[in-house]
Amino acid sequence: NAGVTQTPKFQVLKTGQSMTLQCAQDMNHEYMSWYRQDPGMGLRLIHYSVGAGITDQGEVPNGYNVSRSTTEDFPLRLLSAAPSQTSVYFCASSYKREVEQYFGPGTRLTVT
Amino acid sequence: AQSVSQHNHHVILSEAASLELGCNYSYGGTVNLFWYVQYPGQHLQLLLKYFSGDPLVKGIKGFEAEFIKSKFSFNLRKPSVQWSDTAEYFCAVVGNNDMRFGAGTRLTVKP
Numbered sequence: 001n002a003g004v005t006q007t008p009k010f011q012v013l014k015t016g017q018s019m020t021l022q023c024a025q026d027m028n029h030e031y032m033s034w035y036r037q038d039p040g041m042g043l044r045l046i047h048y049s050v051g052a053g054i055t056d057q058g059e060v061p062n063g064y065n066v067s068r069s070t071t072e073d074f075p076l077r078l079l080s081a082a083p084s085q086t087s088v089y090f091c092a093s094s095y096k097r098e099v100e101q102y103f104g105p106g107t108r109l110t111v112t
Numbered sequence: 113a114q115s116v117s118q119h120n121h122h123v124i125l126s127e128a129a130s131l132e133l134g135c136n137y138s139y140g141g142t143v144n145l146f147w148y149v150q151y152p153g154q155h156l157q158l159l160l161k162y163f164s165g166d167p168l169v170k171g172i173k174g175f176e177a178e179f180i181k182s183k184f185s186f187n188l189r190k191p192s193v194q195w196s197d198t199a200e201y202f203c204a205v206v207g208n209n210d211m212r213f214g215a216g217t218r219l220t221v222k223p
Contacts, residue, residue: 040216042214090155090156097211100146101156
């Protein structure tokens with residue numbers, strides 16, 4: 001099993017550009033989530049999904065969109081990148097929200 | 113919304129010293145508790161978890177944590193740290209269908 005995979009590993013965007021961060025898992029997990037990690041702030045939940053076709057907002061959803069058309073994939077879209085979105089983004093999955101999460105390797109995003 | 117506090121932002125220890133990292137949370141109901149570790153350049157991995165039962169839980173690599181319900185705490189301990197324990201440690205709490213992470217504690221172990 002590959003576990004949770006994320007692409008790309010690194011990305012530099014200019015302000016106003018859009019892009020999609022990819023996340024896939026092969027563990028047949030229903031629950032998937034996106035976090036951003038910023039120094040001194042830990043991980044903050046952006047969006048999550050409890051199954052295909054169902055998504056919901058987390059703690060910091062503004063500026064991001066998600067969709068969940070399959071159990072395996074959970075892409076995160078930045079609609080119009082801003083410098084405040086410079087961060088490390090982690091995707092995670094689990095069979096339900098209340099149990100331990102399995103994390104991907106992360107995407108380091110810089111917005112200039 | 114519930115909150116999770118990790119009071120130690122950066123801890124520096126020498127090898128063989130004992131470690132205790134604090135974690136406190138605000139939610140008063142039933143909780144699931146976790147400690148994750150992030151080694152330099154790597155993704156988060158589960159160290160240990162508590163759902164119910166014995167409040168003293170043991171995890172990987174000699175780590176343990178104690179759930180004290182009356183203090184809303186879930187402190188992480190290790191009797192003797194190694195240089196390879198240098199990492200960032202995150203406490204996470206799930207309560208009322210809401211998961212929150214603490215800000216993290218960076219541990220540096222000097223050889």
